[in-house]
Amino acid sequence: MTNFIVKKVAVLGAGVMGAQIAAHCINAKVPVVLFDLPAKEGAKNGIVLRAIDNLKKLSPAPLGNKDDAALIQVANYEDNLDLLAGCDLIIEAIAERMDWKHDLYQKVAPHIAPNAIFASNTSGLSINKLADGFDAALKQRYCGVHFFNPPRYMHLVELIPTAATKPEILDQLEAFLTTTLGKGVVRAKDTPNFIANRVGVFGMLATIHEAEKFGLSCDVVDDLTGAKLGRAKSGTFRTADVVGLDTMGHVIKTMQDNLADDPFFAAYQTPAVLAKLVEAGALGQKSGAGFYKKVGKEIQRLDFATGQYVAGGGKAADIIARILKEKDPVKKMKALRESTNPQGQFLWAIFRDIFHYIAVHLDTVADNARDIDFAMRWGFGWNVGPFETWQASGWSQIATWINEDIAAGQALCDAPLPAWVFEGAVAEKGVHTPAGSYSAVSNSFVPRSSLAVYERQPFRAPVFGSGAIDGKSAGTTVFEDESVRLWHCDDEVLVISLKTKMHVIGEGVINGLKMALAEAEKNFKGLVIWNADAAEGGAFSAGADLQAALPLFMQGGAKAMEPGIKLLQDTFMAMKYSNVPVVAAVAGLALGGGCELALHASKRVASIESYIGLVEVGVGLIPAGGGLKEAAVRAAKEAQGTDILQFLKTGFTNAATANVSKSALEAKKMGYLSASDVIVFNPYELLHVAKVEARAMFDAGFRPPLATLVPVTGRYGWGTIKAQLVNMRDGGFISAHDFKLGEMIAEIVSGGDVDQGSLVSEQWFLDMERKAFLELLNHPKSQERIMGMMQTGKPVRN
Structure with a gap:
């Protein structure tokens, strides 16, 4: 085994994805240089500098520590191409246009080191076509590496080889992505939109289609297709708003342009409502309006019929919410299939559509069923993948129902389920077995990857039906x-x-x-x-x-x-x-x-x-398990004989503000x-x-x-912090009860009513913590906070 060490990464393109991929490399202590075009005016690296500045404002935060933004090296394609020679991995992340990408590749190719891996973060363009024009050596070291947004938090990365990519390149990259960047890697084929976006966007289109058919509004659909289904709580339409309706339109267009002979082609039409919104510049969250619009404090929804925004907040019908709480997937799916409520019929329809789709396309989009399930779990935030859901709900019964719907003209297309669905071990159990997951290409059950990096995962992500041992019963x-x-x-x-x-x-x-x-x-x-x-x-x-x-x-x-x-x-x-x-x-x-x-x-x-x-202050209490003691002990250790109070402030503030x-x-x-x-x-x-x-x-x-005595700031520290708390209380920044809690914390971390420089034992702090905690338990204001938290799960400010 030779070590593949990524000493430096270059990211080409400082857009939303490029800048965040660079940020995540910095989180992982991987040096990174971020490139973009030279700015037309002002500082030449202005585009990149603005992108880095923006990283500090984004929520959820791309950087684990905001100050680390300064560690991203800035560069432009005019002056700094020589920096590429020192990079072991180069990730291109510019806009989704084949011609723009090819222009850039011509510019950078001569500067790429002979052993570096070159990869594109395209979300759906053909990797083989992108590699057109490369010499043979670079072609072998080029592949697709598709991160999901936001890259720090989304577990999925799709790895897509070209026909010429060397297998060891993919293995090296998979190991780096898995351990260093913490990702779940799924290998995808070079088909339009790869796996997650292909299945996920089809699922969104099918959902929009079925919502119109059953007359459901976008807020009701989001309530039905979010957390209640074990998926991202943003549901369907809110997710589209977050992704950006123009981006979504682009992904749909890739399908329209490249999948003309797909039996589901009719389902790839851009929904009229989406086209209208994009035309009007309502692109979702980034433009302030899409399927939803914030008006003052109220979130309004688009009324499909009138095109106007109306009051939102629609929810699932009680009877359907009850069905979705059913623990047994077999009973749940049967109840949805037999429901006479339009919401129940809608849910059965979207499950049927996705099952139908993944069965028809398994042989072309993925090596095996497990890869489709992981792609949807890690890239779209589903708790359970579509094949897993089908198998858990009764494989052959569901297959029969899908065929009945196809025959009755209720499915999205009339392509029959492939023969393998009804044959051999699949018909008996489903696609996931202890031996592996079904591959339609090889007509066999494919075991998990045996790359060395997975020896570091004692319990790998399980799939339903694989019989894998988990951390609950192992050993x-x-x-x-x-x-x-x-x-x-x-x-x-x-x-x-x-x-x-x-x-x-x-x-x-x-x-x-x-x-x-x-x-x-x-x-x-x-x-x-x-x-x-x-x-x-x-x-x-x-x-x-x-x-x-x-x-x-x-x-x-x-x-x-x-x-x-x-x-x-x-x-x-x-x-x-x-x-x-x-x-x-x-x-x-x-x-x-x-x-x-x-x-x-x-x-x-x-x-x-x-x-x-x-x-603890959120429930009107103070830490009593030694948390304040540790703040005092660590401050004393850091101070090493200098003024402890300077080092104590962090620990005090963290506890007093519940940071x-x-x-x-x-x-x-x-x-x-x-x-x-x-x-x-x-x-x-x-x-x-x-x-x-x-x-x-x-x-x-x-x-x-060895247990040692701890030097403390005593009355001096306590008094100094208390004076600041008085100012905050009198200025109306904190309540009287916040002041009481803050003063108690100050007393404990300072060591209490003793001289500055006194030495006390750890037990001394623990006794103070316990005494203060018990006193607060009897305090009516603390009791209000405890009861409030238990009833609503939110802190009470009193």
Whole structure:
């Protein structure tokens, strides 16, 4: 195996996608140079500089840390083509026009290093045609690499070879995209719009067609086709607005221009309503109006009949919402198929259309059914892929129904389902089996890719029916109850996985942690805290289990809560001083007690998408699991004898304002992750990296830190922060209760009523945290906040 190391990337084109791809390379610490045309006036690199400036304003943020925008090197095609010689990967991301791309290629080709990979981020143009005119050597190193918008957050990248692309080029690129940039790679064929856009845009067109047929408005359709179907909550029309109706029109045109002999060709007509909006300059979100328009605070929807905007907010009918809650997919699909409600008939129709489409096109657009499912899950935000849905709903029954609809003239075209749908193992089970997923080209079941990079993913993204083991049942279970599972895979590392909802921390989790620490010290090299849904968007831990603690509080008041809080503090301290390394594998939300759990581990391995913070003030409380203690300890360590207060401000502000990191990179800046903590870009690799770290620490002679006394700022620090809080309260920036909470936090992180420079123990902070927490539990304003959060899930400002 030879290492393929990408030392530098060039991105050609500083438009929306190009600039964001460059930003994501910087997130991953890959040096990048961003090119565009020289500006006609002002600074020559003005176009690129404006694009970089815009990255800081975009939401969701393309950069994990805004300050890193400065790390993108700027360039233009007139003066800086020589920079290409130092790049191992060049990604072209200019507008979707074949002639423009060819002009640019002629300009850059002579400057590309002999071993560099050259790729286009086209969303649908033919990769083979784009490579026309290249010499043979460059043709072998050229391919399509299609990121989805926004590139930092969308997991999918489609990799498309030309007829001449060398296989090892694709393997190298797949490994880089998977580990370094954290992507899910699907290999696509060189067909118009590749896989995700081909199926996804067809799905949107079919949805618009069926919505018109059944007389449904866009807000009702979005309610039906969003979260209720386990898809992106923006549904169909809102998604089109976000993507841009002109962009959508462009993708549809690619289908019209290149798919004349497709049996579904009639369905690729640009919907009249879309054409009208584009003509009127209503291009969706970017132009302020599309299928929706914001008028004051109200979101209005387009009335298809009149072309006017009217009040929105239409929702699914109760009976249909109930059907969609049905857990059994077989019953759910049967109920939709048999429904007499137009919304039910509409939903059956859009499922039928997509099933019909993917069956007819499987042999031409993808190598196998799994690739179509992953493309839709990772590129369009579907929880379940279309083939998976079909198989889970009863393969042969659905196939029969589709054929009945085709015969009755209700389908979008009269092409029959291909014969393979009714033959052999597919007819029995469906397209996904433990042996692999069905390929219509080779008429066989194709196993998963065996590239070395996937050895880093102990539990790869599963597909329904593949029988793959997952993190919920893998390995050898040491102990399991309804709160936790302790397990291992015979690799010297014990894993504790939390099983509570959002992995909240109650008595069961704390007892599980105590048991895990004892077991790890006795029989293992380390302990990893990792949750089975870490890669599927689950939380690390959303904090303390308030719901479970409520009955105890109702019966015995704040005093009854004290033993539980003491147990939590003691267990976190036992973790900090454990004799084997404890590694927290953080992904998603780590809030309140979840943040404190991570802070007390020996090391943290965090997914880039980690949202970490002490948020207790939102429920009128203060952190009581050692979060404020850690802020004080870390500030003292950083200050190294200089004024601690300067270093304490960050920790105080984070806790007092319930500030949550928007990425793991930002969490480092906020002090919730330390410089030596590891950031992982692919969430499927989190467990692997955490175990490697735990074993390496043990093998390097791990010892827990020695307990030391902590120098504090005392009354001086407390007084200084309090003075600023007084100004904020008197200026009306914070409420009286916010002031009380802020002052309590200031008192604790400063070490309380002691002289500046006093030395106190960690226990001293913990006792102060616990005392303040219990006092607040009895406070009516805090109780209002707790009840408000439990009832509405939103913080109460009182």
